Amino acid sequence: MxxxxxxxxxxxxxxxxxxxxxGSVAGTAFAAAVETVVGKPAADHGVPFGGKTDPQIVREILAVLDLHDQVDLHAASIIAELERGLAAGRDQMRAExxxxxxxxxxxxxxxxxxxxxxxxxxxxxxxxxxxxxxxxxxxxxxxxxxxxxxxxxxxxxxxxxxxxxxxxxxxxxxxxxxxxxxxxxxxxxxxxxxxxxxxxxxxxxxxxxxxxxxxxxxxxxxxxxxxxxxxxxxxx
Ligand SMILES: [Mg+2]
CATH class of the missing domain: 3.40.50.1000 (HAD superfamily/HAD-like)
Incomplete structure (x- = not known):
């Protein structure tokens, strides 16, 4: 065998x-993406990211902002904005x-x-x-x-x-x-x-x-x- x-x-x-x-790029990009799409400050959401999927993190941040009923409406746009922000932060990610x-x-x-x-x-x-x-x-x-x-x-x-x-x-x-x-x-x-x-x-x-x-x-x-x-x- x-x-x-x-x-x-x-x-x-x-x-x-x-x-x-x-470094800090992903955390910043998540908060910025949520804020851009839903128009509500999200920097203090307090959701830990470790081991979670990006869509799960989006859902949990929206829940903290009392927007759990808007997950289906906004999740795809937030993920698209997150991906844009993370790609734009690539040099900072390398530095940090x-x-x-x-x-x-x-x-x-x-x-x-x-x-x-x-x-x-x-x-x-x-x-x-x-x-x-x-x-x-x-x-x-x-x-x-x-x-x-x-x-x-x-x-x-x-x-x-x-x-x-x-x-x-x-x-x-x-x-x-x-x-x-x-x-x-x-x-x-x-x-x-x-x-x-x-x-x-x-x-x-x-x-x-x-x-x-x-x-x-x-x-x-x-x-x-x-x-x-x-x-x-x-x-x-
Ligand atoms: Mg991990």
């Missing part, structure tokens, strides 16, 4: 807090943000190990592309087989979509060798909903204790121990 006959390995990377930190420790080394090593790598993210596909390209991570990631907040506002629906896309492009993918790598309990929940494994890393805003309680296969403080992480993710 060869590994190839069991299907390929698939690594589904979360973006914010896992691959990179993007950074790729997290060990990430380039791990992307490289996992590619060398034959893994397919893409993103599973709450970002819309357009916002994900802006962030990935701003930090020059595209060479390791096939965004064509990723799953995004623009595919479904419910993150728990995204793993099957990524598996389907990766299988269509690369052939059989082994669910037991498919990993979500993320930084929030929501990442662990979507891995569990999709029947795949999960590595959580405490480089986002979630406290380590919350990650330890999330039911992931493993939790790390960061991804800097490249050899150990690769060995863990590529073990049978």
């Amino acid at each position: 060869t590994r190839a006959s069991q299907g390929k390995r698939l690594i589904l990377w979360d973006i914010d807090g896992t691959l990179l930190r993007g 943000g950074f790729v997290l420790p060990g990430v380039p080394e791990l992307l490289e090593a996992l590619r060398d190990a034959g893994a397919i790598q893409t993103v599973l993210t709450g970002n819309t596909a357009a916002n994900a592309a802006v962030k990935i390209d701003a930090f020059e991570l595209r060479p390791w990631l096939d965004l064509e087989v990723g799953a995004f907040g623009s595919d479904n506002p419910d993150r728990n629906q995204l793993v099957p979509l990524a598996l389907e896309r990766a299988t269509a492009r690369y052939g059989a993918v082994d669910r037991r060798h498919t990993w979500v790598i993320g930084d929030t309990p929501f990442d662990a929940a979507c891995a569990q909903a999709g029947g795949v494994r999960c590595l959580l890393v405490a480089t986002g805003h979630s406290p380590r204790a919350d990650l330890d309680a999330a039911g992931a296969d493993r939790v790390l403080d960061d991804l800097s121990a490249t050899a150990d992480v690769v060995e863990y993710l590529t073990a049978d």
